Amino acid sequence: MKSARVYPCAALLSRGDLRDVQYAAPTTTPIPRKFSLRDSQSHVIDQDGMPICVACAICAIAESQPFFDGVDLSECWVYERRANSGRGMELRDALKIMKKQGTCVNACFPISNKCLQKLCSPARMNKEAEQYRIGSYHRVYYDLPGTMFANKLPVFAAVPVYDASWRSDGKIKMPSGKFLGYHAIVITGYDLDNKVFEFKNSWGDDWGDDGYGTLPLSYPVPEAWIVKPKEHEPQPEPEKAVTITSYKVVKSFFGARLILNIESSQEFKMSVQPSVFPFPRYIHKGSNTVAVYVPYKFNHVTHLMFMFKGRSGAEIIFVRLFEVTAKLS
Structure with a gap:
């Protein structure tokens, strides 16, 4: 039986920052009608009612190929370091944390304990986090399908949640009903024929299609980022x-x-x-x-x-x- 729950929606839209680097879409080139990165993603987690969807989504990206494939990273570490003192987290805040500090493994600061218990020393977690940092990130304002296909990378995004639109089968409809807040997801693909995005959620694998859902291509996506792995960049000529x-x-x-x-x-x-x-x-x-x-x-x-x-x-x-x-x- 599919889960009918809707967890707290605690993604905070990032405040404007003129330092944001905007993604410049490649010159017009044909893209395939259907594209999916689902096979390169890590397992689906359950945020278990905690307001940590932003940390869950950025860690899901960092756990996928070509980042740190197979490593179970700590969402709790990222959420604990948020700039916001209240409930929820900005997407840009999570990106800054993952770029500058990284995160330790889940075994040291597990989500299963409601983010209440650290099982490793601070020194070990700090040292470990340095190994798991992301590279550059760029804000995307248009052409999400083209951006995903050009980079072969998922998109870190925030979307509005409405009680009448978000169904337990994962097939999200256009906004209707009561607005519940913003939720962070990982957009992993698109289907131009069926006019939907494919996305990875953090409400457990008993939600939707083993933890995945679809959104209409025209569904509002007020904030989206392309995130790249950290890599060595040689000096150019x-x-x-x-x-x-x-x-x-x-x-x-x-x-x-x-x-x-x-x-x-x-x-x-x-x-x-x-x-x-x-x-x-x-x-x-x-x-x-x-x-x-x-x-x-x-x-x-x-x-x-x-x-x-x-x-x-x-x-x-x-x-x-x-x-x-x-x-x-």
Whole structure:
């Protein structure tokens, strides 16, 4: 018999932060009609009524391939270190903890004891946590199917829960009924023909399809992140690392919108000066199409400084001249 329970929904939407790196979707390429990462995920856990869905979801990602496959990580460790003193946790907070501190194994701080009992010394847990840290993470605002397929990685997300929409069989309908709060999940795939996302839940394997459910593609997803494994990044050769292959300037309410086609040999954070919105863009390895907004003047030649910073600290800076004329398209 499938579980009919709905646990407390304690995911807190992350507050705005201009330092967030936004994912720049790859140039348009066909994606398969159906895609799933379910086979590369760890076992489904049961948060057992505790408000720890955010910690459960980020640990589920870290336990999957190509992260720490087969390692049972402690959700309690992550939740205990949250910045929020009350109930619940922001997704960005969990990402920061997993990137900077990591988490120990579940055997040291088990979820089975309601996060009340630590079975290892603090020194051991701190040392162990350093081994299980994630790499970079990037916020995704659109094209979740394309993002998953391009990266071959699941999506860390928060979704609203409504009492009439969330069913015990895991087949979630469009929002209806009473709003219960936000819940953190791991989106593991999509099916364009049936118009659904596949997701991993943390309400036990007796919920839904052995712990998995589906959401309509049009279901609201107010917060989503792509998370990458921690890896060594070699120093790039500056003259070969980044190339702006072409660009187009169009008129915009915010000034001039500069659409760039960029080829990159590795992952970078790109920032531009001067810029209307000075937050960085995420550049992935390969082809990218990125839009930036710059101050606009008729028949004016604008000097723009582009800065590309790699995770290893390698930085590339160069200046390009863009003539922003009255004949904007």
